[in-house]
Every structure is written in structure tokens, then in C-alpha cells.
Amino acid sequence: MQTADIKQIDVKVSKPYTVYVGEGLHDFIKSELKEKRIYVVTDSNVYELYRDFLKDLSSYVFVFEAGEERKNYSTLLKIYDFLIENGADRYSYAVGVGGGVVGDVAGFAASTYMRGIGLYHIPTSLLAMVDSSIGGKTGINYHGLKNIVGSFYQPNGVFVDVDFLKTLPEREYISAFAEVVKYGIIMDASLFEFLERNVELIRKRENKVLKIVVERSIKNKVDIVEKDEKEKGQRAILNFGHTFAHAIESFTGYSRYLHGEAVAIGMVKAMRVSQRMGLVKEEDVERVRKLLSDLGLPLKMEEEKDAYRIFQIMLKDKKNKNSSLRFVLTKGIGSSIIAGSVREDLILDVISEDT
Numbered sequence: 001m002q003t004a005d006i007k008q009i010d011v012k013v014s015k016p017y018t019v020y021v022g023e024g025l026h027d028f029i030k031s032e033l034k035e036k037r038i039y040v041v042t043d044s045n046v047y048e049l050y051r052d053f054l055k056d057l058s059s060y061v062f063v064f065e066a067g068e069e070r071k072n073y074s075t076l077l078k079i080y081d082f083l084i085e086n087g088a089d090r091y092s093y094a095v096g097v098g099g100g101v102v103g104d105v106a107g108f109a110a111s112t113y114m115r116g117i118g119l120y121h122i123p124t125s126l127l128a129m130v131d132s133s134i135g136g137k138t139g140i141n142y143h144g145l146k147n148i149v150g151s152f153y154q155p156n157g158v159f160v161d162v163d164f165l166k167t168l169p170e171r172e173y174i175s176a177f178a179e180v181v182k183y184g185i186i187m188d189a190s191l192f193e194f195l196e197r198n199v200e201l202i203r204k205r206e207n208k209v210l211k212i213v214v215e216r217s218i219k220n221k222v223d224i225v226e227k228d229e230k231e232k233g234q235r236a237i238l239n240f241g242h243t244f245a246h247a248i249e250s251f252t253g254y255s256r257y258l259h260g261e262a263v264a265i266g267m268v269k270a271m272r273v274s275q276r277m278g279l280v281k282e283e284d285v286e287r288v289r290k291l292l293s294d295l296g297l298p299l300k301m302e303e304e305k306d307a308y309r310i311f312q313i314m315l316k317d318k319k320n321k322n323s324s325l326r327f328v329l330t331k332g333i334g335s336s337i338i339a340g341s342v343r344e345d346l347i348l349d350v351i352s353e354d355t
């Protein structure tokens with residue numbers, strides 16, 4: 001691959017860095033990192049598939065068993081052991097190669113080991129490419145609480161090679177499109193239209209289309225992160241559909257839906273709330289529903305649901321975060337607002353609806 005074909009997105013935050021996006025980037029990544037002391041962190045699935053590439057990056061490779069359950073302090077401590085035992089110092093770099101689980105735990109280890117060492121992300125899942133590797137949030141789950149311990153820690157660089165998506169399981173691949181559709185709804189109408197026009201190629205995982213989708217998504221997230229690096233305000237619009245999604249995930253015990261699937265259902269609910277408040281038309285709700293469904297995402301919960309309990313989970317979530325019942329809504333595809341005064345009965349109604 002010619003370096004000219006690699007897109008570069010500069011992230012202008014407290015510690016500026018570049019995100020590289022392209023295909024066939026293995027040699028490019030190796031040459032960018034070759035002079036550095038590299039400590040690779042990855043999970044068992046990624047290791048099985050990309051062992052040669054990982055070993056070429058460094059002779060130090062730490063592998064933990066794949067899965068959200070492993071995003072915990074026991075894995076974190078093992079990463080510290082791995083760094084200490086292999087002589088990592090302040091001039092070393094941790095390189096997380098994997099999905100969001102790897103990126104979050106490797107990032108947190110890097111941010112705390114010797115009060116912070118270098119960090120690169122090489123995201124291999126679509127969710128990690130368009131969301132978790134961008135923006136500098138790191139963390140682990142603890143005490144049954146998701147991401148309760150963590151830090152803001154920007155990497156030194158991110159390498160996004162869409163070729164990794166070829167081996168991603170179908171459900172993981174499709175579910176991450178919920179976050180991509182989200183960027184379309186909250187801030188990028190032309191990305192939304194691009195998705196509408198390219199569903200078939202997306203489902204075939206065409207690199208040409210994927211590079212555009214991934215680059216546009218990253219640019220959108222970078223725009224928001226640059227304005228609100230530490231999540232004090234504007235970054236909240238990234239939570240479109242997520243208040244509902246988190247409640248649905250919690251209600252179903254984090255086992256029935258992948259995060260993106262719950263976000264898809266949550267976004268349909270958020271569209272309905274927007275419509276009921278007179279912010280968008282029925283056609284907009286239908287456009288979102290059609291795109292999600294064409295992509296293969298769910299639009300509603302399949303199981304018996306207790307709307308009141310889901311609503312209670314939402315309220316509790318808000319209370320824990322010390323926030324009122326504020327919702328991210330849309331005023332039309334491509335724009336979002338944070339609404340401070342959404343009536344509780346309207347929310348309850350929308351949860352109960354079966355559409």
C-alpha cells in the first residue's frame with residue numbers, strides 16, 4: 001500500500017496525535033513502530049488470527065482470554081506483571097491490538113504504569129475502530145459496575161486497518177453499525193445518506209466503502225472529543241439512544257443483546273421521543289428504522305418486557321450519575337439537542353410501545 005492512500009486524521013487534544021486509516025497497513029505499522037520499545041497486549045481470538053503480525057511487532061506479547069468478563073483488575077494486574085517482568089520503562093509503549101476490551105484495559109494499564117507510558121491503539125473490531133479507540137477513555141469493570149475505574153488517557157497514535165474486519169464475527173460487525181448510524185443522526189446527514197445508499201456493499205464488507213464509513217465516523221467522534229475532551233458537556237450527544245440502551249442491557253442481564261443491538265433499539269425509542277415532542281416527522285423515524293433494519297439490526301425488544309422496570313433502571317442510572325432526566329434527541333437527521341425537560345409519562349409510554 002502506498003502511504004498516500006493512508007488517510008490521516010489529526011486529533012487536536014491536550015496530547016495531539018494522529019489516527020491513520022487504510023487497508024493493508026501491517027507493513028506501515030511495523031515500520032512506524034520499529035524503533036520503539038513495544039509491549040503488545042491482545043486477546044486470545046485476535047492472537048489466534050494475527051499471531052505472525054503481533055510477533056513481528058514485538059517479542060513481548062501478552063495474551064488474555066477474550067471477553068468482557070476479562071476487562072477486570074485481574075487482567076490489569078497481569079499486564080503490570082508482564083510489563084515489569086519484561087523490563088518496560090518510562091520510554092516503553094503499550095500497544096493494544098484488539099477490540100474495545102483490549103483497548104480499554106491496555107489503555108488503563110498504560111496510563112497508570114510508572115504514572116503513564118506510551119500507548120498505541122490498533123483496533124481490530126468495528127466498534128473499536130469507530131468508537132472506543134478514539135477519545136482517550138480507558139478503564140475496567142469492577143464490583144459488577146461497567147467502566148467504574150478508569151482514566152482519560154490519549155494514545156500516541158491509532159492505526160486503523162479495515163482488513164482486520166474480514167475476520168470479525170458477523171454479529172459483532174453488524175452491531176457496531178448502530179454507532180455509525182448514531183453519528184449520522186446526531187451530526188452527519190451525509191454519512192446517514194451514504195449508509196442508506198451502500199447497505200449492500202457494507203454487508204459484503206467492501207473495503208472501499210468501509211474505509212469511508214470508518215474515516216467519517218472517526219472524524220465525527222474526533223470533532224466532538226476536541227470540543228469536550230473530558231466529557232464535561234457536549235460529548236454527551238454521543239449518548240443518543242444510550243439511556244434506553246443501557247436500561248435494556250441491564251434489564252436483559254447483559255446477555256441477550258450486544259451493545260450495538262441495544263443501541264439500535266434505543267435509537268428507535270429516542271426517535272419516537274423526538275417525534276412525540278414535535279422535533280422530527282414520522283418520515284424521519286421511518287428512515288432510521290429502515291436503515292437499521294436493512295443493516296440487520298433489531299428495532300425492538302423481542303422478549304416480554306416490563307416497561308415500568310426498564311423505566312426505573314433509567315431513572316436510577318440518571319440518579320447515580322447525578323443527572324436529571326435529560327435526553328439526547330434529534331431535530332432531524334444530522335442534528336441533535338440535549339432536552340432538559342422530557343415528561344416522564346412520555347418516556348414510559350415510548351418504552352411500552354411495541355414499535
Ligand SMILES: NC(=O)c1ccc[n+]([C@@H]2O[C@H](COP(=O)([O-])OP(=O)(O)OC[C@H]3O[C@@H](n4cnc5c(N)ncnc54)[C@H](O)[C@@H]3O)[C@@H](O)[C@H]2O)c1
Pocket residue numbers: 043044045046049066067068071098099100101102104124125126127128131132133134135136137138147164165166167168169172
Ligand atoms: N473507551 C471508550 O470510549 C469505549 C467506547 C465504547 C465501548 N467501549 C468498550 O468497548 C468494549 C466493547 O468493544 P468490542 O465490541 O470491540 O468488544 P470486544 O473487545 O470484546 O471484541 C468483540 C469480540 O470480537 C473479537 N475480535 C476483535 N477483533 C477481531 C477480529 N479482527 N477478528 C475476529 N475477532 C475479533 C474479540 O476477541 C471479541 O470476542 C466494552 O468493554 C465497552 O465498554 C469503550
Ligand SMILES: [Zn+2]
Pocket residue numbers: 179242259263
Ligand atoms: Zn455505545
